[in-house]
Amino acid sequence: MKYDVYGIGNALVDMEFKVNDEFFTKNNVEKGLMTLVEEDRQNELLEVLHTMQNDEIKKACGGSAANTVIAVSQFGGNSFYSCKVSNDETGKFYLGDLKENGVHTKYTPETAPEGTTGKCMVMVTPDAERTMNTYLGITATFGEDELVEEEIKNSKWLYIEGYLVASPRGQKAALKAKKIARENGVKVAFTMSDPNMVKFFRDNVAEILDGGVDLLFCNEAEAMEFTQTDDMMKAREEMKKHAKRFAITLGKNGAILWDETTFIDIEPYKTTAVDSNGAGDMFAGAFLYALTHGHGMADAGKLASLSSSKIVSQFGPRLTWAEAKEVVNQFTESNE
Numbered sequence: 001m002k003y004d005v006y007g008i009g010n011a012l013v014d015m016e017f018k019v020n021d022e023f024f025t026k027n028n029v030e031k032g033l034m035t036l037v038e039e040d041r042q043n044e045l046l047e048v049l050h051t052m053q054n055d056e057i058k059k060a061c062g063g064s065a066a067n068t069v070i071a072v073s074q075f076g077g078n079s080f081y082s083c084k085v086s087n088d089e090t091g092k093f094y095l096g097d098l099k100e101n102g103v104h105t106k107y108t109p110e111t112a113p114e115g116t117t118g119k120c121m122v123m124v125t126p127d128a129e130r131t132m133n134t135y136l137g138i139t140a141t142f143g144e145d146e147l148v149e150e151e152i153k154n155s156k157w158l159y160i161e162g163y164l165v166a167s168p169r170g171q172k173a174a175l176k177a178k179k180i181a182r183e184n185g186v187k188v189a190f191t192m193s194d195p196n197m198v199k200f201f202r203d204n205v206a207e208i209l210d211g212g213v214d215l216l217f218c219n220e221a222e223a224m225e226f227t228q229t230d231d232m233m234k235a236r237e238e239m240k241k242h243a244k245r246f247a248i249t250l251g252k253n254g255a256i257l258w259d260e261t262t263f264i265d266i267e268p269y270k271t272t273a274v275d276s277n278g279a280g281d282m283f284a285g286a287f288l289y290a291l292t293h294g295h296g297m298a299d300a301g302k303l304a305s306l307s308s309s310k311i312v313s314q315f316g317p318r319l320t321w322a323e324a325k326e327v328v329n330q331f332t333e334s335n336e
Helices: 021-027 039-052 064-075 089-100 137-141 149-153 162-166 168-183 195-200 202-209 220-227 232-239 279-291 297-312 321-335
Strands: 003-008 012-018 034-036 058-062 079-082 103-105 118-124 130-135 155-161 187-191 215-219 246-249 255-258 263-266
Touching (some): 003 064, 003 149, 003 279, 021 039, 039 118, 058 089, 064 103, 064 155, 118 137, 149 155, 149 168, 155 162, 155 168, 162 202, 168 187, 187 279, 195 202, 220 232, 220 246, 255 297, 279 297, 297 321
Parallel strands (some): 003 155, 012 118, 079 103, 187 215, 215 246
């Protein structure tokens, strides 16, 4: 196979800011969630944030699935990302950053369409929680045309980002990609991405899960929202109906895996959390890298937990190449 993971999802340039809870109150921002905003509203908040922040603003090509396929690449895998950016300066930055991180994609700065590339403001509070306000820009029109069928066929896994369920075009693209994968023996993984996606677009999530997926990623809140229960034991039993295997992340308490026959508890790695942005994306990336490189579910969970602990201990949603290599070495040594 040419690729370990073929991802589809939004393309957003992430900009990270350190804020306190007072900022949310003053500027009417809902803490702890991803909220879609119009460009004018985002620019209004950016103006306030620029006056508050003295440090250089950290920018990176992002979007949930982008972070995941970049993690696969940094650990040593091969990945492809179907996304949509424009030919503006932000889009050129995005495509360049994707390329630097070893991820293949359809567009180049010369072939990208006219428009405005999406941006995501990631606001991190001292309790390490991340709040996102996102202007989707051209990624709101991501659709079936962005898929590269031959590359899906040449991949071990298709990875679908849950944020696509908020867009009719994105939903159709996700369903088509899943159909292509199913018809060509490519395994399908889906991430719920955010509690709001499950809360407000539950039917769309259910449509993607119809007939099951090979692997499902979600956190505790998403699992309980989707299964309509506040009992985690009931939620994990219900999830068996929707996925052959799944991973439910539990934050500082590690994760629960289902491997088709057994529940596996994944212990957390001790760390001091400063920024939770990208933790779930990294978990999925490390997990998929492990599965595509000869490891079973338990070991995949172990690498994912280790990788996520590294991400939350620093500012930003991804590791450097050197840090990724160090994590893989630590994981390998612990398994010897």
